[in-house]
Amino acid sequence: MRSLRDAYGDALLELGEEFPKVWVVDVDVGRSCKTGAFQEAWPERYVNVGIAEQNAAGLAAGLAAVGITPFVTTYAAFGSMRMCEQIRQSICYPRLNVKIMCSHGGLTPANDGATHQCVEDLGIMRTLPGMTVVAPGDYFAAKKLVRAAAVYEGPVYMRFTRDPIPFVYDSGETFTIGKGKVLREGDQAAIIAAGDVLSQAKAAAEALAAKGVRICLVDMHTIKPLDTALLEQIMSVCGNIVTVEDHNIINGLGSAVAEQAAEHGGCRVRRIGVQDRFGESGPYPALLEDNGITVDHIIESVEALLRR
Amino acid sequence: MERTVSELQQKAMELRRCALWMIYAAQSGHPGGSLSAADIVAALYFRELRLRPEEPQWPERDRFVLSKGHVCPIQYAALLLRGFLSPEEKGTLRKKGSRLQGHPDMKRTPGIDISTGSLGQGVSCAVGMALGLRRQGSRVRVFCLAGDGECNEGQVWEAVETAVKYRLSNFILFVDQNGLQNDGPCEEIMPPQSLAEKFRSFGCRTYEIDGHAMEEILAVLDAAQDSDVPVAVVAHTVKGKGVSFMEHAVKWHGTAPNEEEFRLAMTELERGAVR
Known part of the structure; x- marks a missing residue:
């Protein structure tokens, strides 16, 4: 059992090494979303705008407009709803290469209750023209799909779990965005x-x-x-x-x-x-x-x- | 590009006529804010911005973000006069299939650095650009033009505090404070208090100028050069500036003139050009 947010943190660290254009934009939930190792390794490619999701999405659009691949990191409830219009206008409409990477998807922040759980994100995001929506099924799938998102051109929304879930795959499995x-x-x-x-x-x-x-x-x-x-x-x-x-x-x-x-x-x-x-x-x-x-x-x- | 104050004033009037012409031809658009922003836009496009019209995606170009995207006719006018767009496109504003959308579209229009239109968002985008460019070792500057009504949006202030946190001295924000927003005077809709004091307290190097005094606009652009923090310029302007019946009138926020009004307006703008 491992959580998908752990997979995200581990994948980011590998991506950081391989893709110098990958940046992380945090909104004061980096510790919960496992971006710490990336921040430590590449402080010059790390931004934390505080609890200001709308600004994070817009700022990421600006970063993408000058050639950077930002990974905006937050919880699903805020990534799909608080910054929804910014994602639509500033990211999807101009088709900028921004990744919205969200932990705490579904009912998995179980103890936090309804405000921090998110059962709407996939639907909201799939309605946006030009958005790609991904929900990995275990730790290894998440690691591979985060990497796939980094090389995929265009906006991607990806959902991770807060709580540990069982393994389905092993580390050698391969994944392609858009292929079941x-x-x-x-x-x-x-x-x-x-x-x-x-x-x-x-x-x-x-x-x-x-x-x-x-x-x-x-x-x-x-x-x-x-x-x-x-x-x-x-x-x-x-x-x-x-x-x-x-x-x-x-x-x-x-x-x-x-x-x-x-x-x-x-x-x-x-x-x-x-x-x-x-x-x-x-x-x-x-x-x-x-x-x-x-x-x-x-x-x-x-x-x-x-x-x- | 070295130009005299009077040449830039002429350019501003030319931009006003061109923008109004486009709005009249489209029978749709936002004349009031286009006219209030004309002098700032003229100073930027005909003196300050380092641009290559023949190479719109030149990586070393200065960036310009029109966060109050609804006044894009004034930016399109500048892009037309600078040669980013061809003269025959002038009549295509808001037409089906046109590169000149109702709000700026970076994927369609050469010279547009980011798509805007939903208020507040362009400021964040501009800050992101400034941060990305700065950290990648670029000396390119990012200019942003926002409205005073737009400053109702909390996102504007989120963006400004981020610019200050990262000491983005390559970020220069102009606020076109024309005092009117869609539903009425800003003082009635959402009193701005002192915008300059707000920007100052956020940590910006802040200037207040007459946004129609070309000398003041140029002076502030020069003064901004040596800042080590973001620069905010609160430019006091007149909505509808240059057309007597449009000045200070909420009605002209988003209404196109009819033929008679258009002729009258163009006559006044011609006269203003030779003041």
């Missing part, structure tokens, strides 16, 4: 997951496979641009799809998949995610359970689809 990963092939039903709940989706897929279900499992780490080619392929063989995300069921991964399924026709989709409500303080598994984001519920949802 098929972790298990199957033609009866597909589980499509993004972000920190990938491990639950994987456990559910394994349990279903043990029961003889030919189950497909996809890590759709990039919500936008959605890997429509892969989905097309899956939808043409599987008529049953369950999506899993630690995000509001409105406008996140489930919505994105459902949109394509509706256009494709002939597919049934069930969305597992946060039930359009705010979280609260409490243990992370309990918060997930409140919303039915559990291994058992994923299994039940797939079986219910197969019974129809």
Whole structure:
């Protein structure tokens, strides 16, 4: 188990060495977002503007306009909402090469409660023209995708978890932004997951496979641009799809998949995610359970689809 | 570029006529703030900024950020007269497919260093540019023009305190204090108190000038050269300056003149040019 914010900090340190144009812009949550090692190694490429997210986004646009690749680092709630309009106007509209890197996505800052949890970010960000939206599923995926973001031209929003989550991959796995990963092939039903709940989706897929279900499992780490080619392929063989995300069921991964399924026709989709409500303080598994984001519920949802 | 005060004053009037012509042709745009900013824009584009019109992306160019992006006709006029844009583009402001969008667009328009339009944001962008350039060893300067109404935005002050924190002496902010904003006088909508005192207390080297007195604009640009902190210039101006019926009138914040008003305005601006 390791948190994705740790992956971010570790990846940054490697990137700093390799990419001299990578800078970090902090908003007084650098300690929580693991930028400390980068700051220590490259103080000349580190900026902390204090608790002023809107200014951070605008300043990053200015840095990008003079050839720098800034990694703006904050919590998902503030990165997707407090600086939303600045991201739209100053970053996405001119398509500047700014990365919005957010810890504390989903329900994972569990003890902090609803104000610091964020179940809206993927939806808000995917609505912005020109934005790329990524939610890695474990520590190794996050490390690789942070690196991918550094070489990817254009704005990227990436979401990390605060709390440790299980490993799904090993360190040798490769990732490409915009390409979903098929972790298990199957033609009866597909589980499509993004972000920190990938491990639950994987456990559910394994349990279903043990029961003889030919189950497909996809890590759709990039919500936008959605890997429509892969989905097309899956939808043409599987008529049953369950999506899993630690995000509001409105406008996140489930919505994105459902949109394509509706256009494709002939597919049934069930969305597992946060039930359009705010979280609260409490243990992370309990918060997930409140919303039915559990291994058992994923299994039940797939079986219910197969019974129809 | 060495030019006399009177040549720069002529340029400012030429910019005013060109901007008003564009707004009239578009039947849309913001004449009041374009006219109030004309003298500052003329001083920057015809004397201060190091630019290469034939090479708009020249890395060593001074940057100019029009944070009050709605007055872009006055900047487009300067870009036209400096040769960044071709003369036939003059009639394309706000037209479909035009490079001259309703607000500045860095991806479409040569000579635009950053896209602006949503107020407050350009100041942050300018500070980011100044910081990035400075730390990369460049001596390039970043000039930013904001409005007084725009200073309602908290982001302006977040940006200024950042410029001061990093001692960005290559950041020069002009505030076009014309005293009027969209809904009425600034004093009524959100009293600014003393903008100069605010900038001073934030740690900027701060000047207050008459934003239509070319000698004062040039003097402040010269004086800013040796600053070791960010420079703020509060320029007291008249909204609609140069057209009698547009001066001090909220109505002309975002209204295009009709034919009769346009003819009258151009006559006055011609007369003003030979004062």
